[in-house]
Amino acid sequence: MTDLARLYQTDYAVWAQRNAELLRERRFEELDIEHLLEELSDTSKSDRRELFSRLLVLLAHLLKWEYQYAQLSERWREFDGRSWRATIVEQREQLAGLLRQSPGLQSAIEDIITEAYPAAVRLTCKQTQLPVSTFPEHCPYSRAQLFDDDFYRS
Structure with a gap:
């Protein structure tokens, strides 16, 4: 060594x-070629994991916003979804920063959205107790909508 x-x-x-x-x-x-290659490979994997994780949270909150917000706001006058909106804003900002730092991830976004969506549905079902049949089988949001600061469906 x-x-x-x-x-x-x-x-x-x-x-x-x-x-x-x-x-x-x-x-x-x-x-130290061996460790340099290991680090470069791990960095790429780490960035992809972060992209998946942030898209998972963003998708879950958009699903809650679209499929549960009206139900809760009708039940509780004071419910305004502020924490969900804050999480959506935060995830979009973090995603934008990640993509600025690692622009090569742009080519992986569509695949990772497809991969993250079923996990987001499972997470949303657990958090809201809504049945899985409530949600579309495939992601209802375009890439542009996911990254659009003004997009909220209700």
């Missing part, structure tokens, strides 16, 4: 800085 590979195990920040210096100096033969 090289000194740089050992450093990966003991001081990640110094390891990363040292690899960056080696890259800038074009000293490729000294790089």
